[in-house]
Amino acid sequence: MNDKDIIDIENRFMANVFSKKPIALTRGKGALVWDINGKEYLDCSSSYGVALLGHCHPKVVAAIQAQVAQLITCHSGYYNDRRAEFVQKLVQITPKGLDKVFLSNSGAESVECSIKLARKYTGKPEIIALMGAFHGKTMGALSATWDKKYREPFMPLVPDFKHVAPDNADKIREAITEKTAAVLMEPIRGEGGVRVPPDGYLQAVRQICDEKNILLIFDEVQTSFGRTGKLFGCQNWGVTPDVMCLAKPFAGGLPIGITVAKENIMSALKVGEHTTTFSGSPLVCAAGCAAIDALIEEKLTERAAEMGKYLKARLEGLQAKHKIIKEVRGLGLMLGMELRFDVQNVILKAAEKCVLVLDAGRTVVRLLPPLVIEKEQINWAVSVLDEVLGEEENERASNTVPN
Numbered sequence: 114m115n116d117k118d119i120i121d122i123e124n125r126f127m128a129n130v131f132s133k134k135p136i137a138l139t140r141g142k143g144a145l146v147w148d149i150n151g152k153e154y155l156d157c158s159s160s161y162g163v164a165l166l167g168h169c170h171p172k173v174v175a176a177i178q179a180q181v182a183q184l185i186t187c188h189s190g191y192y193n194d195r196r197a198e199f200v201q202k203l204v205q206i207t208p209k210g211l212d213k214v215f216l217s218n219s220g221a222e223s224v225e226c227s228i229k230l231a232r233k234y235t236g237k238p239e240i241i242a243l244m245g246a247f248h249g250k251t252m253g254a255l256s257a258t259w260d261k262k263y264r265e266p267f268m269p270l271v272p273d274f275k276h277v278a279p280d281n282a283d284k285i286r287e288a289i290t291e292k293t294a295a296v297l298m299e300p301i302r303g304e305g306g307v308r309v310p311p312d313g314y315l316q317a318v319r320q321i322c323d324e325k326n327i328l329l330i331f332d333e334v335q336t337s338f339g340r341t342g343k344l345f346g347c348q349n350w351g352v353t354p355d356v357m358c359l360a361k362p363f364a365g366g367l368p369i370g371i372t373v374a375k376e377n378i379m380s381a382l383k384v385g386e387h388t389t390t391f392s393g394s395p396l397v398c399a400a401g402c403a404a405i406d407a408l409i410e411e412k413l414t415e416r417a418a419e420m421g422k423y424l425k426a427r428l429e430g431l432q433a434k435h436k437i438i439k440e441v442r443g444l445g446l447m448l449g450m451e452l453r454f455d456v457q458n459v460i461l462k463a464a465e466k467c468v469l470v471l472d473a474g475r476t477v478v479r480l481l482p483p484l485v486i487e488k489e490q491i492n493w494a495v496s497v498l499d500e501v502l503g504e505e506e507n508e509r510a511s512n513t514v515p516n
């Protein structure tokens with residue numbers, strides 16, 4: 114198969130729901146990926162926030178290879194050595210008190226579990242989420258997601274969800290009623306534009322939840338696993354939620370969702386009330402053990418803090434040069450560069466020049482590179498963005514590009 118065949122077949126047989134770039138990737142190593150013709154790309158998206166250890170991390174590859182011949186699938190109705198090892202490693206790194214785990218297969222599923230858990234534990238239906246939030250696209254998670262382009266075609270959604278303005282704890286206080294079960298939020302809003310909350314906000318929300326006796330759920334699907342320079346995003350503010358949703362990088366690239374909660378809360382779910390066939394498969398858990406080991410042994414959280422500072426400073430350098438950059442923001446290696454116009458052109462041009470970045474809303478270029486990214490690779494990404502932004506500025510100056 115050549116790239117044209119691959120593209121034709123996928124377009125012909127797959128639901129047309131992903132906004133695709135005409136690149137057929139077939140290999141990856143560290144922060145690099147290659148297309149079928151051997152063309153090299155720098156993946157500053159970590160395949161949408163998954164490959165935080167880089168692609169095909171050797172420890173993860175070895176763990177998968179060893180496990181695949183041993184036992185691939187084992188329903189959670191039975192016990193399994195790899196699963197036991199994984200949850201033990203996991204609760205050793207989760208914030209203190211969060212030590213009961215439900216395993217699933219995706220970020221949205223981790224959120225679904227947290228919603229059911231909040232309703233079951235409190236016996237109340239209402240969930241407060243934030244304007245600008247993204248929690249996934251299954252019906253429950255979608256009900257907490259803000260963007261109307263995702264929500265409107267699928268109305269009616271799950272009832273008793275409400276959205277309040279972010280970064281203002283009073284808005285949460287005002288929204289709480291007798292029926293409120295939980296506040297569900299991302300510590301740093303990712304898809305919503307890489308929005309870091311003001312200092313004191315998460316602490317204030319924690320205090321309100323405690324006062325009102327409602328649960329605080331952090332969706333850390335994008336902000337965990339060292340991404341922000343701390344193991345979990347909430348640790349930047351020293352705030353621990355009651356329930357935490359995890360996913361993307363925790364199995365080194367295999368599909369995983371994790372809901373972790375305080376023991377008394379998780380015990381509200383009784384046998385049969387929330388299960389899924391692939392929960393904690395041995396293969397995924399073997400990869401997860403290797404992923405956690407690699408994260409800790411290679412001190413990648415610290416590396417994210419250090420490389421993140423460097424990348425942010427370099428992006429701020431671009432901001433000083435290019436007037437079309439409105440703001441650079443983020444923490445660790447979760448960074449956003451807000452432009453004064455739609456970013457799709459910039460993202461496509463960067464991909465043509467072999468640097469893969471993401472959007473976050475209409476006007477934000479989002480960089481989520483693997484934590485193993487090298488300084489020279491950061492320089493490469495910045496020089497490509499510099500070039501692309503320069504071209505964009507020139508085209509706009511000659512009025513050929515609409516806003």
Ligand SMILES: Cc1ncc(COP(=O)(O)O)c(C=O)c1O
Binds near residue numbers: 222249303
């Ligand atoms: C904060 C957050 N929550 C939930 C999700 C949904 O995860 P998934 O796409 O694995 O369902 C995402 C995906 O990007 C996310 O960023």
